[in-house]
Amino acid sequence: MNGADVLIQTLADNGLEACFANPGTSEMQFVSALDREPRMRSVLCLFEGVATGAADGYGRMAGKPAVTLLHLGPGYANGGANLHNARKAGTPVVNVIGDHATYHRQYDAPLNSDIATWAKANSNWIASAETADQVGDLASQAIAASYGPPGGCASLILPADSAWSEASRKGPVVEVPRRATPAASAIAATAAKLKAAKSPVVLIGGSACTEAGLRAAGRLKAAGIRILTDTFVARLARGEGRCAPDKMLYFGERALKDLEGSDLMVLVETAMPVSFFAYPDMPSVLVPEGCALEALSDKSQDGIATLNLLADALGAPQDVALTAYAPQDCPSGELTAYTIGTSIARHMPSQAVISDDAVTAGLPIYSQTAQARAHEWLMLTGGAIGQGIPLAIGAAVACPDRKVLSLNGDGAAMYTVQGLWTIARENLDVTVVVFANHAYRILNIELARTGAGKPGPAAKKLLDLGSPRIDWMGLASSLGLPSVRCDTAESFDAAMARAMGQKGPQFIEAALL
Numbered sequence: 001m002n003g004a005d006v007l008i009q010t011l012a013d014n015g016l017e018a019c020f021a022n023p024g025t026s027e028m029q030f031v032s033a034l035d036r037e038p039r040m041r042s043v044l045c046l047f048e049g050v051a052t053g054a055a056d057g058y059g060r061m062a063g064k065p066a067v068t069l070l071h072l073g074p075g076y077a078n079g080g081a082n083l084h085n086a087r088k089a090g091t092p093v094v095n096v097i098g099d100h101a102t103y104h105r106q107y108d109a110p111l112n113s114d115i116a117t118w119a120k121a122n123s124n125w126i127a128s129a130e131t132a133d134q135v136g137d138l139a140s141q142a143i144a145a146s147y148g149p150p151g152g153c154a155s156l157i158l159p160a161d162s163a164w165s166e167a168s169r170k171g172p173v174v175e176v177p178r179r180a181t182p183a184a185s186a187i188a189a190t191a192a193k194l195k196a197a198k199s200p201v202v203l204i205g206g207s208a209c210t211e212a213g214l215r216a217a218g219r220l221k222a223a224g225i226r227i228l229t230d231t232f233v234a235r236l237a238r239g240e241g242r243c244a245p246d247k248m249l250y251f252g253e254r255a256l257k258d259l260e261g262s263d264l265m266v267l268v269e270t271a272m273p274v275s276f277f278a279y280p281d282m283p284s285v286l287v288p289e290g291c292a293l294e295a296l297s298d299k300s301q302d303g304i305a306t307l308n309l310l311a312d313a314l315g316a317p318q319d320v321a322l323t324a325y326a327p328q329d330c331p332s333g334e335l336t337a338y339t340i341g342t343s344i345a346r347h348m349p350s351q352a353v354i355s356d357d358a359v360t361a362g363l364p365i366y367s368q369t370a371q372a373r374a375h376e377w378l379m380l381t382g383g384a385i386g387q388g389i390p391l392a393i394g395a396a397v398a399c400p401d402r403k404v405l406s407l408n409g410d411g412a413a414m415y416t417v418q419g420l421w422t423i424a425r426e427n428l429d430v431t432v433v434v435f436a437n438h439a440y441r442i443l444n445i446e447l448a449r450t451g452a453g454k455p456g457p458a459a460k461k462l463l464d465l466g467s468p469r470i471d472w473m474g475l476a477s478s479l480g481l482p483s484v485r486c487d488t489a490e491s492f493d494a495a496m497a498r499a500m501g502q503k504g505p506q507f508i509e510a511a512l513l
Contacts, residue, residue, distance in 0.1 A: 001170075003132035004029035004163040005036060007096065007156075010139040010171040012039040016065055016094065018058050018397050019043065020051040022078075024071030024111075026098035029163035031069075040067075043397060043426060045390075046418035052079035053390025053416060054397070055093045056086035057355065060235050060378055061398040064176075065092040065146045065154075072098055073113030076155070081415075082390060083122040083153050085382035089234035090206060090299060092146035093153045094139075095119065101161035102130055119155040124148070128157035135162055136171030144174040149300040150206075179302035181309060190266055190296050191313035194225060197264035197292075202310075203248065205230040205270030208303030211237035216307035218243030218320030223311070226262075230270055231255075232379040239374045240325040240350070248273055248286070250363075255286045266294045268310075269303030276383065279450060326371035331489040337361040337435070339489035340510055341368025344405065346493065347500040350374050352403040353395045357388025359409035361435040361512065386415025389432060393419055396428040403500060406432045410472070411465055417475065423505045424480025431499040431506040432481065437513065438466035476507035487511040 001009070007030065019042045023031050034042050045051040051068045058066035070076045076097050086093050097115055099105075105112060119126050125145030129135045135158070142154040182190075194200050202225055207213050209229050214237055217227045227245035229236065238244070249255040252275035259265075265287055272293060273286040287293055297306040328346050331339035341364050348354075350373040356362050357380055366377070378391055392406035413434045423430050455463065476483040482505065486492035492510055499506040 001167050002029060002164055003129065003135040003158070003167045004033035006132070006136045006167040006170050007139050007158065008033045008037045008040055010136050011067055011094065011143070012037055013170065013173055014140065014143045016067055016143070017041055019067040019069055020045055020054040020394070021069035022046070022048045022051050022071060022075060023069050024075065024098065026072060026100060026160045027069055029160065030096065030098070030158065041397070043393070043422060045422050047416060048075050048079035049082050049386060050390045050393065050416050050419040050422060052086065052093070053082035053387045054394035056082055056089060056091045056387065057378065057391035057394025058398045059086070059091035059093055059394070060089060061353065061395045065094045065143060066394065068093065068095045070095060070097045072100070072111045073115040073118045074111065076115060076118045080122060081384040082387050084384050085380065085387050087122045087152050088382035090148070090151040091234065092148070092151040094142050094146050095123070095153060095155040097155055097157050099128065099157050099159045102159045103161065115157050122153050123155040124152040125154040126157070129159065129162045132162050132165035132167035133169070135167055136169055138171070140171030140174050147176050149177060149179045179300065181302050181305045182297050186296060187309045187313050190294055191310060193264055193294060194266065194314060199262050200264040200266065201226040201228055201259065201262045202266045202268060203228045203230065203270055203273060204245070204268045204303060204307070205233055206299055206303050208269045208307055209233045209236045210304070211242055213304040213307060214243040214245065215320060216304055216311060217245055219311035219316040219318065220307065220314070221245070222320050223314050223316040230273070232381045234378065234381055236377045236379065238370065238377055239323060239372045241322050241374050243320055244323045244370065250276060252279065252282055252286055256283070256288055259286070259288045259291065262288055262291045264292050264294065266296050268297050268306050269299055269301060271299065323371055325373055330493050333489050335487055335489050335492055335510060335512060337364035337512070338368060340492055341365035343493040343496045345369045345372035347496045348372055348375060348405065349403050349500055352405055353399060354378065355388050355392040355395060355404065355406045356380065357385055357409065357412045358407040358435060359385065359412055361409065362407065365407065385409070385412035388412060389416050389419035392430045392432070393422055393428060396430050397426070400429065404428070404430045406430055408432065408434050410434050410436045410438065410470065414470070420476055420479040420481050420507065427504060429503050431508065433508045433510055434472055435510050435512050436470070436472055438464070438469055472509040481505045481507040483507040483509065485509040485511060
């Protein structure tokens with residue numbers, strides 16, 4: 001075995017099954033070794049940001065890491081934005097970053113760079129395998145580090161000579177760490193504070209937003225405590241048969257208004273809420289004046305168990321209110337984000353997965369699907385747009401029996417449009433919707449909110465995507481997806497019905513003018 005064989009076999013022995021790759025010359029030994037390890041599925045991505053975003057989507061849905069194969073420092077840098085999102089989501093990801101042979105680095109060849117510095121921003125573990133015999137143990141360490149807790153990106157740098165040289169052993173199978181829960185005394189103290197509070201709220205994130213976590217949170221809600229999720233969570237269970245908490249509002253002033261009167265905020269598997277951006281004369285911290293803050297469990301701890309322990313301490317009921325499915329009539333007339341949300345709610349099958357990078361169209365669609373069939377919503381945890389298509393790729397690879405729906409603003413979709421080719425090549429059951437308003441509409445809103453003034457000709461030019469206008473139908477078709485353009489509520493409803501009723505890739509341009 002060479003170092004590349006050892007690496008792939010160690011990954012596979014630990015249950016890793018998917019590699020999202022954009023390889024180069026330094027990674028050819030790894031590419032060759034894939035032929036000798038049938039347990040690892042390799043998926044080619046035409047841009048590193050697609051590979052890293054797909055690994056994020058896979059990890060969120062599979063609950064275990066995918067592998068990315070990236071070409072030296074610039075390859076890692078190209079994938080950095082979606083690794084930022086993965087880090088904020090706490091997603092386990094193992095990055096394999098090719099490097100020059102150890103003896104070649106000294107010559108500072110064109111692609112030579114300080115890879116560890118590139119990787120530091122988004123990795124909770126970094127190491128370089130300087131010899132082939134180090135590869136196996138470091139691979140196992142990377143896997144363990146990716147699980148955390150909290151989960152995150154682990155980056156293993158693989159010099160070319162460590163990959164092609166003979167290696168003597170594989171790395172061990174690691175044990176997935178169990179997350180801790182707060183001490184019994186902390187649970188009891190928090191329960192007492194909740195009983196004493198007049199208007200308490202519990203803010204949840206991470207695993208507390210899965211179906212099991214929300215059921216536990218529903219017990220607290222049944223006991224009269226308000227439950228809020230973070231504004232953006234990695235994976236939220238929604239719809240029929242699920243508990244339905246409120247959501248921390250995006251705009252800071254609205255969030256503070258919504259929380260007005262709250263006298264206690266308890267944090268479970270999350271951190272203190274802050275405004276997405278700073279604005280003139282607005283506070284950064286979204287905890288209202290006079291509201292005490294209690295950090296019961298952080299992102300490294302088990303939010304599901306914490307909520308159940310807290311509910312037990314409060315004597316909260318076991319029976320909780322669950323969302324009922326509400327059929328909706330076919331929308332008609334103008335195509336808007338609201339009518340689109342209605343159509344998605346009408347036709348989305350049970351257990352669908354939504355990858356949301358919809359930007360301004362996202363909130364109306366989110367509200368319209370509250371009583372849809374049971375589904376899961378994957379959010380833009382790190383705010384770096386361009387994750388919608390890649391995240392859907394990873395989710396579809398992880399869950400091939402579930403329908404995946406990718407919702408994208410047109411500006412966001414252009415960041416990683418190469419992912420359409422991967423969807424077609426892998427014949428994934430993904431429907432991609434692009435909301436074509438031909439503008440960075442969210443930036444028009446933010447321009448006013450930041451007090452930057454009324455946009456003039458130069459400013460408007462930086463916010464406009466209509467000159468030239470992107471031919472979404474032609475672009476999607478050229479990358480292999482069957483495509484349709486919709487400009488009325490009725491035509492979108494019909495397109496969504498067709499897409500949800502058949503298996504395989506589909507592309508819908510929603511013309512929002």
